[in-house]
Amino acid sequence: MWIRLLFATARVRPAVLVVIGDTHGSDATHLTGAALTAVREAETVVHTGDFSTAAVLDGFEREATTLAAVHGNNDGQAVRERLPGTRVVTALDRRFVVAHGHEHDEMSLSLLARQEDADAALVGHSHEPHIGDVGGTSVVNPGSHADPRWHRPGYATVENAPDGVRVDLRTPDGETFATETL
Numbered sequence: 172m173w174i175r176l177l178f179a180t181a182r183v184r185p186a187v188l189v190v191i192g193d194t195h196g197s198d199a200t201h202l203t204g205a206a207l208t209a210v211r212e213a214e215t216v217v218h219t220g221d222f223s224t225a226a227v228l229d230g231f232e233r234e235a236t237t238l239a240a241v242h243g244n245n246d247g248q249a250v251r252e253r254l255p256g257t258r259v260v261t262a263l264d265r266r267f268v269v270a271h272g273h274e275h276d277e278m279s280l281s282l283l284a285r286q287e288d289a290d291a292a293l294v295g296h297s298h299e300p301h302i303g304d305v306g307g308t309s310v311v312n313p314g315s316h317a318d319p320r321w322h323r324p325g326y327a328t329v330e331n332a333p334d335g336v337r338v339d340l341r342t343p344d345g346e347t348f349a350t351e352t353l
Contacts, residue, residue, distance in 0.1 A: 188262050188329035192219030192271075192295030193315035195245060196227040200234060201317035205345025206326050210234050213328075217260055219295030219313065220271030225249035243271035243295060257283065263329065263336050265290040265353075272296035272312070281306030291336075291353055300325035300340045302351040309353045316343045323348065 189209045194201060202210055210216050216235035220243025222228045228250050232238050242254040257270045268287040272294035275283060284292045291309040299322045300314030314325030325348070328339045332352055340349040 187214045187331070188217060188260075188267075188327075189213040189215075190217045190219065190293050190311060190313040190327040190329060191316055192313055193221045193243070193298050193318055194218075194227055194231075195221055195223050195315070195318040196230075197224055198226045200227060200230040202234065202343075204343055205341065206316050206343040207234070209326065209328060209341075209345075211236075215239055215260065215262055217267070217269055217293055219243070219269060219293055220254075221245045221295060222250050223247065225253070228253065239269065241269050241271055244273040257287075259287050259289060260293075263331050265336060267291050267293050269293045277305045280310065281308045284308040298322050300327070300349070302327075302338050302340065302349060309351075311338050313340065 211234055215237045218240035220241045223245055224247055239260045240254050241258055242251045260267045260269055266289045268284050268289035273296045280292055294312050298315045298320045301312045303310050311327055313327040314322055316324055316326045324343050325340050330337055335352045338351050339347045341347050
């Protein structure tokens with residue numbers, strides 16, 4: 172029994188960061204399954220904007236231990252008054268600049284990351300889960316767990332790995348569909 176408990180505990184180790192965005196809700200977080208568990212267990216949840224309403228922002232604040240969020244282009248005034256348009260999150264001995272992305276093309280996102288001395292940028296807006304590089308800056312877009320539009324639904328987990336920081340893009344049920352080491 173002790174061995175089974177030890178192995179079971181090792182498999183459910185929470186990610187240090189969970190990156191999520193583009194919820195576009197009216198009254199709920201729309202978090203289910205593994206995405207809900209990840210948000211509840213993460214040290215920090217980064218939301219890349221577009222909660223849409225203060226009720227959805229309130230829901231994320233209730234679920235997350237620490238929420239670091241920015242507002243997006245579809246957020247109402249009540250959300251915009253509570254959240255900045257950009258912010259820097261320090262975790263895993265790295266600096267992450269967070270922006271929704273609607274005001275940034277590739278060049279300006281790269282410049283923002285340099286300006287903030289960030290190791291990576293976390294963005295939303297497109298609803299397309301993606302890990303890439305823009306002008307020498309690693310960029311992670313978690314996609315949307317609740318409103319994927321024509322893309323795969325997703326969120327991202329970020330944690331230390333032996334060779335850097337590992338980013339996993341996951342479906343709301345927890346299936347990993349892309350992995351990169353930054």
